[in-house]
Amino acid sequence: MSLECFDQEVFNLTNQELKRQCEGLEMIASENFTLPEVMEVMGSILTNKYAEGYPNKRYYGGCEVVDEIENIAIERCKKLFKCNFANVQPNSGSQANQGVYAALLNPGDKILGMDLSHGGHLTHGAKVSSSGKIYESFFYGVELDGRINYEKVREIAHIVKPKLIVCGASAYARFIDFAKFREIADEVGAYLFADIAHIAGLVVAGEHPDPFPHAHVVSSTTHKTLRGPRGGIIMSNDEEIAKKINSAIFPGIQGGPLMHVIAAKAVGFKFNLSEEWKIYAKQVRSNAQVLAKVLMDRKYKLVSDGTDNHLVLMSFLDRDFSGKDADIALGNSGITVNKNTVPGEIRSPFITSGLRLGTPALTARGFKEKEMEIVANYIADILDDINNVNLQKEIKQKLQVLASNFIIYEKAMF
Numbered sequence: 414m415s416l417e418c419f420d421q422e423v424f425n426l427t428n429q430e431l432k433r434q435c436e437g438l439e440m441i442a443s444e445n446f447t448l449p450e451v452m453e454v455m456g457s458i459l460t461n462k463y464a465e466g467y468p469n470k471r472y473y474g475g476c477e478v479v480d481e482i483e484n485i486a487i488e489r490c491k492k493l494f495k496c497n498f499a500n501v502q503p504n505s506g507s508q509a510n511q512g513v514y515a516a517l518l519n520p521g522d523k524i525l526g527m528d529l530s531h532g533g534h535l536t537h538g539a540k541v542s543s544s545g546k547i548y549e550s551f552f553y554g555v556e557l558d559g560r561i562n563y564e565k566v567r568e569i570a571h572i573v574k575p576k577l578i579v580c581g582a583s584a585y586a587r588f589i590d591f592a593k594f595r596e597i598a599d600e601v602g603a604y605l606f607a608d609i610a611h612i613a614g615l616v617v618a619g620e621h622p623d624p625f626p627h628a629h630v631v632s633s634t635t636h637k638t639l640r641g642p643r644g645g646i647i648m649s650n651d652e653e654i655a656k657k658i659n660s661a662i663f664p665g666i667q668g669g670p671l672m673h674v675i676a677a678k679a680v681g682f683k684f685n686l687s688e689e690w691k692i693y694a695k696q697v698r699s700n701a702q703v704l705a706k707v708l709m710d711r712k713y714k715l716v717s718d719g720t721d722n723h724l725v726l727m728s729f730l731d732r733d734f735s736g737k738d739a740d741i742a743l744g745n746s747g748i749t750v751n752k753n754t755v756p757g758e759i760r761s762p763f764i765t766s767g768l769r770l771g772t773p774a775l776t777a778r779g780f781k782e783k784e785m786e787i788v789a790n791y792i793a794d795i796l797d798d799i800n801n802v803n804l805q806k807e808i809k810q811k812l813q814v815l816a817s818n819f820i821i822y823e824k825a826m827f
């Protein structure tokens with residue numbers, strides 16, 4: 414029986430979401446469009462199989478086939494990140510990070526990460542996350558110019574003496590200097606952990622400096638700039654760390670791995686290893702450059718005055734509207750973004766003075782510089798006249814026409 418016949422409610426909602434994704438413009442920096450082939454294997458019978466353990470060391474029978482699949486995913490992941498070890502089992506980026514901490518730290522150990530309100534991530538020690546509850550967390554941030562001041566990181570590290578330093582961010586538009594972070598980590602005897610969830614797709618294409626050989630351990634999600642299925646991965650070149658990571662993920666924090674997702678990760682990695690991938694990643698950055706330039710030409714302030722990667726962070730500290738207002742106005746026009754705090758923030762995290770915009774999903778649709786220029790100008794038009802609901806409606810229609818020329822999924826998936 415088809416899903417349509419069996420559960421019309423969920424079928425209809427899924428189609429509604431498909432329509433939303435296809436008709437609107439997706440500019441949330443952490444979202445992307447995965448491949449139909451990735452979805453095909455993710456929706457396969459592999460979901461039925463329990464496979465606690467690792468290839469050839471399972472606690473269940475019948476794992477011969479999924480062992481092969483996991484080994485393919487591991488080998489492709491290692492090739493992609495040019496490293497000796499990969500664990501492809503984490504269900505998410507957060508669980509990957511939890512696994513890294515569990516492997517390398519004891520409760521109460523000190524960690525130093527980027528402040529959430531400066532572009533860091535919840536799992537980098539935020540007090541509301543287990544990373545800030547189990548471990549004693551300290552933070553570095555960005556300066557008012559929107560950039561990490563590595564000398565300040567060094568000063569804080571020398572005062573705090575953390576056992577682990579986390580680098581990586583969710584809303585940072587500049588390259589991360591992994592070599593500099595390692596220098597600092599070595600000075601204080603800390604592990605360097607790079608969470609490259611946002612930039613992994615650029616890193617593997619040579620469009621962002623590599624965290625290896627600098628980081629002791631690296632984590633990522635597979636669904637952001639990598640365009641694979643939702644999930645997490647952990648990589649290292651250190652044999653001892655590798656052993657600890659494996660035990661921390663299973664049996665430490667996870668049970669049976671999601672074999673359908675691991676297979677989908679393998680399919681995604683195959684795409685990431687192709688020549689086509691390099692072209693995509695280059696275009697993501699080029700589109701972000703155009704977006705940044707047009708917004709700045711239109712007198713909008715960007716944190717750090719531009720971008721090196723796939724995202725821009727707009728600051729409305731000099732405007733009489735908030736990130737939330739901008740998020741709503743763009744949402745009314747069919748452009749999905751998210752409000753974000755900015756350096757020197759004066760509003761609450763629910764209101765904010767900033768907006769984070771990314772180009773990975775539009776680039777996956779085939780948008781190039783010309784289309785980005787059009788979109789960026791529409792964004793500026795909407796924000797210039799933020800209360801003009803008629804303009805928002807008008808632009809929404811125009812953007813639907815633009816989107817219809819860039820079909821992301823050839824046919825309805827359901």
Ligand code: DSN
Nearest residue numbers: 442443506534583584
């Ligand atoms: N939620 C992701 C992001 O939007 O950056 C991070 O986990």
